[in-house]
Amino acid sequence: MEYTPNLRKKYTDQIVGNLKGNYKSVMQVPRLVKICLNQGVGSGSSDKKMIEAAQQEMTMITGQKALITKATKDISNFKLRKGMSVGVMVTLRGNRMYEFLERFITSTLPRVRDFQGLETKGFDGRGNFTMGIKEQIAFPEISIDKINKITGMDITFVTDTNSDLEALTLLKEFGLPFKEDNRKKEERKSQLEKKALEERRELEEAAKQEISSEEVVENNEESEDVIEENSMNDQSISTELENKDNNQDLSEETDKSES
DSSP: OOOOOHHHHHIIIIIHHHHGGGSSSGGGSOOEEEEEEEEEOGGGGGOHHHHHHHHHHHHHHHSSOOEEEEOSSOBGGGTBOTTOEEEEEEEEOHHHHHHHHHHIIIIIGGGSTTOOOBOGGGBOSSSEEEEEESOGGGSTTSOTTSOSSOOOEEEEEEESOSOHHHHHHHHHHHTOOBOOOHHHHHHHHHHHHHHHHHHHHHHHHHHHHHHHHHHHHHHHHHHHHHHHHHHHHHHHHHHHHHHHHHHHHHHHHHHHHHO
16 A cells, blocks of 8 residues: 555645645645755855764754755855855655644654744745745754754745645644744734723723713802802891991981980
């Protein structure tokens, strides 16, 4: 019986069935063509041991012998001459590609430090997705005790579609954990902020109305007090006038009686 990787079975049995409803023919369903891994050694390009160590690590990670990449031109600023070794690369296809992808999803990504999901901005506009790994020790094949220097690498997933959206759907079906769309989060955040602002404005308006109503009540109470004071003053004045009149009458009567 011929061996087939799990993700290859998943693609033929599940993924094609899930995606074929969006296309007229099953042959139009996008597929993963290859996975390219590329690692540069930087300043270690002049060190043969560094190049050999990078090649050995990449071979262990992918299960396929890594190719040493050479410089194509002279760059004096980097002390680089044409033909010098600058890094290593591997291109995976077929069963090795699916096996690497399964190990990458199940073993490597959970070991990445502070991993919160893959960014969708890694798409190039032609259906290919590129991401970076900062530390090669995230791969379980690499022993941290045997490495001389921590280096990163770029991984590119190449599909046969020219649409980033279709490639994203395909890679999600394979199990790559992408972050949620930032636009949706931003829209939701802006909606929540608008709602909070509206609620704050309503509370401020309600507080202003309460303050104005309290001021009206206080003004009414003050006016009532003033009216009461005025009426009391009027009453006191009238009583004084009455007392004066009475006193005058009494004085006149006394004068008449004396006369």
